[in-house]
Amino acid sequence: MIDKDLLRLLGDKKKYIVYTVISMVIGLCANLGITMCICQAIRLMLEHAAPGKYMPTLLTGIVALLIRYVCTRCTARLKDSIGREVKRDLRASTYNKIICLGMKSTSEMSMAGLTQVSMEGIEQLDLYFSNYIPQFFYAMLAPVILFIVTVRLDAKVAIVLLCCVPLIPVSIIAVSKWAKKIFAKYWDKYTAMGDYFLDSVQGLKELKIFKADARQHEKMNQNAEEFREITMKVLTMQLASTTIMDLVAYGGAGAGIAFAVRDLADGKITVMSAVFLMLVAVDFFLPLRAFGSAFHVAMNGVSAGKKIISLLEMEEPRWGSESVTGNEVVLDHVSFSYDGKREVLKDVNMTFPEKGMTAIVGESGCGKSTIVGLMNGNLIPQKGSVSVGNAKLGQLSRTDYYSHLAVVSCNTYIFNDTVRNNFCLASPLATDEQMEAALKKVNLWKFIEENGGLDKSISEDAANISGGQKQRLALAVNLVADKDIYIFDEATSNIDIESEEIIMKNIKVLSKEKNVIVISHRLENIVPADRIYYLESGKVKECGNHQSLMEAKGGYAVLYRRQKELEKGYVEVSA
Numbered sequence: 392m393i394d395k396d397l398l399r400l401l402g403d404k405k406k407y408i409v410y411t412v413i414s415m416v417i418g419l420c421a422n423l424g425i426t427m428c429i430c431q432a433i434r435l436m437l438e439h440a441a442p443g444k445y446m447p448t449l450l451t452g453i454v455a456l457l458i459r460y461v462c463t464r465c466t467a468r469l470k471d472s473i474g475r476e477v478k479r480d481l482r483a484s485t486y487n488k489i490i491c492l493g494m495k496s497t498s499e500m501s502m503a504g505l506t507q508v509s510m511e512g513i514e515q516l517d518l519y520f521s522n523y524i525p526q527f528f529y530a531m532l533a534p535v536i537l538f539i540v541t542v543r544l545d546a547k548v549a550i551v552l553l554c555c556v557p558l559i560p561v562s563i564i565a566v567s568k569w570a571k572k573i574f575a576k577y578w579d580k581y582t583a584m585g586d587y588f589l590d591s592v593q594g595l596k597e598l599k600i601f602k603a604d605a606r607q608h609e610k611m612n613q614n615a616e617e618f619r620e621i622t623m624k625v626l627t628m629q630l631a632s633t634t635i636m637d638l639v640a641y642g643g644a645g646a647g648i649a650f651a652v653r654d655l656a657d658g659k660i661t662v663m664s665a666v667f668l669m670l671v672a673v674d675f676f677l678p679l680r681a682f683g684s685a686f687h688v689a690m691n692g693v694s695a696g697k698k699i700i701s702l703l704e705m706e707e708p709r710w711g712s713e714s715v716t717g718n719e720v721v722l723d724h725v726s727f728s729y730d731g732k733r734e735v736l737k738d739v740n741m742t743f744p745e746k747g748m749t750a751i752v753g754e755s756g757c758g759k760s761t762i763v764g765l766m767n768g769n770l771i772p773q774k775g776s777v778s779v780g781n782a783k784l785g786q787l788s789r790t791d792y793y794s795h796l797a798v799v800s801c802n803t804y805i806f807n808d809t810v811r812n813n814f815c816l817a818s819p820l821a822t823d824e825q826m827e828a829a830l831k832k833v834n835l836w837k838f839i840e841e842n843g844g845l846d847k848s849i850s851e852d853a854a855n856i857s858g859g860q861k862q863r864l865a866l867a868v869n870l871v872a873d874k875d876i877y878i879f880d881e882a883t884s885n886i887d888i889e890s891e892e893i894i895m896k897n898i899k900v901l902s903k904e905k906n907v908i909v910i911s912h913r914l915e916n917i918v919p920a921d922r923i924y925y926l927e928s929g930k931v932k933e934c935g936n937h938q939s940l941m942e943a944k945g946g947y948a949v950l951y952r953r954q955k956e957l958e959k960g961y962v963e964v965s966a
Contacts, residue, residue, distance in 0.1 A: 397696045401520060404476055411469040411525040412532070418462030419533055423540060423671065424455035430667045437662065466525075474521035481513045484703060491707045491789075512695035519696065523685040530682040534675050541671060544664040548650045552675045555643030559679040562635045573624050580621045584614045636683040640676035647672040708768045710789040717780030718745040718795065718875040718906045720766060725775035727761055735761050737929045738775070743876075748902035750909045750917035752947065753926035759910045763880050766908075767798050779876075797874035799882040803865035805853040810864070811845040817872040829867040832897040834890040835860060858885040866894060876906045883916065891916065914951045923947065 401408070431448045486509070534556045542549040591598065591607050598604040648669050655665040720743040727736040736758045743749045751759050764770035765777050768784055777784040779792065806813055814826045826845055830836035838860060839847060853861035862885050869877070879898065883891045891913075899919050901907055911917055918937045925933035925940065925947040933945050940947040 396700055397516070397519065397693065398524075400481065400516070400696065400700070401477065402480065404473060404480075404520070407469055407473045407476075408520075408524055408528070411466055411473065412528045414462050414465045414469060415525065415529045416532055416536065418459055418466065419529075419536060419674075421455045421458035421462060422674070423537075425452055425459065426667060426670050428452035428455060429670070430663045433666055434663045470521040470525065473525075474517040477520050478513050478517050481516065481699065482509065485509045485513070485699065488703050488705070488707075492705055512699055515695040516699065518685075519693065523682075526678070526682045526685045530678040533678040537671060537675050541668060545651060545654055545660050545668060547654065548647050548668050548672075551650050552643060552647040552672060555639065555646060556675055556679060558639040558643065559636050559676065559683055562632065562639060562683075573621070573628055577621045577625055580614075580618045584618050587611060587614050632683065632686075636680055640673075640680045643676055644672040647675070708771055708789075709785040710768070710792075711782075711786035712788050713782050713786045714791050715780055715787060715795050715875075716782065719743065719778075719780060720876065720906065720908070721778045722762070722765070723776050723778065725765065725772045725777065727758075727765065727770060727772050727774075731773075735929050736765075736772075739929070739931055741924055741931065743906055743908050744921075745875075745906050746902065746904060747921040748899060748907045748909060748917075748919065750911065750920040750923045751926065752911065752914060752917060752923060752950070754950070755912075757926040758929045759926060760880065763798065763800075763878055763910065766878060767796065768792065795875040796878070797869045797872055797876070798878045798880065799866055799869045800880040801862060801882065801884045803862070803869075803882075805849055805861055805864060805868075807851045808849060809845065810839060810847050810849060813849065813864070814845075814868055814871050817868045821871050825871055826867075829870045830864075832870060832894070833863040833867045834893045835863040835867060859887060859890070862886055863890060863894070870897075870901070874905070876908070877901065878908045878910075880910045881912065882909075883911065883913075895919075914947075914954055925950075 398405070428448050428451050432445065432452075435444055435448065489509075534553060538549050538553045541552070588611065591611060595604070598607050651660070651665050651668040651672070654660045655662065660668075720741075722739050722741040725736055725739045726734055728734045739758075739762070741749075741751075741762070751762060753759060761770065765772055766784075768789065771785075779787060779795075784792070806816065811823075811826065814821050814829075818825075823845060827836055830839055839845065849855065849864075853864065856864070862882065866882055877898075883894055886894065895916050898907060898909065902921070909917055909920065917923060921936065923933075923935060923937060923940060924931055925945070927946055933940055933943065933947050935943070941951065942948075
């Protein structure tokens with residue numbers, strides 16, 4: 392009933408579980424004291440005792456009541472501390488894990504799934520650790536303590552009550568396998584519905600254009616109906632389990648009370664003892680009954696916890712602790728496969744010098760983006776190595792390496808903030824003059840100046856500016872970052888030709904001082920490159936500058952001439 396893997400997530404917070412159980416046990420003892428005081432008061436009333444005889448019992452009851460109050464408050468605060476600290480640590484762990492995994496996190500788990508695990512999943516675990524686990528240990532201890540107290544009054548009643556108690560855990564175990572399967576399906580349906588909803592919202596424009604929103608809505612309804620059905624199964628299971636536990640609890644308490652009344656009638660116990668046994672009979676079952684209720688919540692927490700554990704146990708790209716000593720990047724006999732079967736890269740050798748512009752070109756699917764993933768550390772080669780300076784990438788400190796690296800792509804994210812604050816994320820000490828200069832280099836300053844300047848607000852993922860403007864802003868931000876190694880992965884794909892020419896001229900100027908790596912489908916952009924690698928089917932087929940490759944009349948020359956003919960045809964048609 393306690394998942395050992397989930398307990399590891401507690402870390403050093405296990406002590407709070409111990410403190411909570413101790414507080415609950417002391418509260419139980421105080422409750423027994425209150426019950427004894429009530430029985431004593433009843434006895435004094437039956438004996439018509441003088442008012443002064445009530446004072447010791449009254450004082451004892453007040454002290455027990457105060458202890459009970461303090462324990463209840465302490466238990467609540469301890470549970471809150473467990474939940475608060477566990478949530479804080481887990482959110483920090485999941486966030487850091489996602490950061491370390493990079494793009495691997497979204498390849499292994501959907502964005503909606505990551506969000507749900509990081510938010511609601513951790514909330515469910517909060518209930519598991521703060522309610523379920525303390526209640527489990529308390530439910531095991533409480534009947535034993537009550538048995539020790541009651542067995543001296545009436546051994547038969549105490550044994551009957553203790554024997555009925557295990558029927559509740561038996562009923563919980565009976566439904567646990569069923570519950571685990573249902574909750575696993577429940578969580579899968581929940582995340583699937585979230586994925587589909589997010590996908591539909593992100594593609595809403597396309598759905599409207601294709602007039603497919605009605606069909607998508609129908610599929611959404613189908614997903615919602617599947618989620619409703621699994622939710623009803625969960626509720627049915629909870630109702631059945633709760634009913635069984637109630638029958639056991641009330642039936643067991645009733646049996647204990649019946650034996651106590653019978654022994655009272657036979658004169659085997661006193662009225663005070665009989666009243667005490669009747670009052671505490673229910674207490675035998677209440678802790679386990681509360682545990683049974685927490686069990687249903689816990690099962691959802693277990694399902695969420697399994698997903699969190701699977702996320703936290705994902706293999707991270709390997710990093711070391713060495714500092715970057717140079718900016719030259721070398722791929723030495725690198726081979727890579729995503730599925731372990733088909734090699735995307737095959738024995739690739741590439742050198743990107745500390746200064747200069749190096750281009751990687753080829754048809755779609757030749758492995759260009761995979762090389763970027765290898766160079767930024769998100770992917771690990773199965774064979775060969777990636778070196779930066781005098782050290783292999785896996786030996787370098789991730790933080791230190793990223794302080795030297797900038798990757799600009801068509802998917803570079805722009806934060807929901809002002810233009811100035813987006814720049815400050817890349818370079819906190821950047822001045823307005825530096826920001827303005829960078830925006831001019833990407834032909835964007837005029838637009839920014841006319842629309843609020845550096846204080847212009849950018850909506851989520853730059854939805855309030857065009858795709859080309861978003862891309863140019865991402866370029867400007869990275870230029871201000873002033874890195875040593877720049878990777879431009881289709882960084883000008885959505886940009887007009889005029890702006891593209893300006894940007895490529897500035898990139899060429901940048902390459903005089905930096906290691907600049909350019910990946911572009913448009914070969915005209917990489918003509919000024921110092922070195923060009925032409926890839927074909929995951930292999931380096933050709934290497935040289937534009938002139939030498941054109942003279943070689945190989946794959947690069949064919950691809951370049953084909954593009955020139957297409958562009959010429961486009962210009963003629965447009966004219």
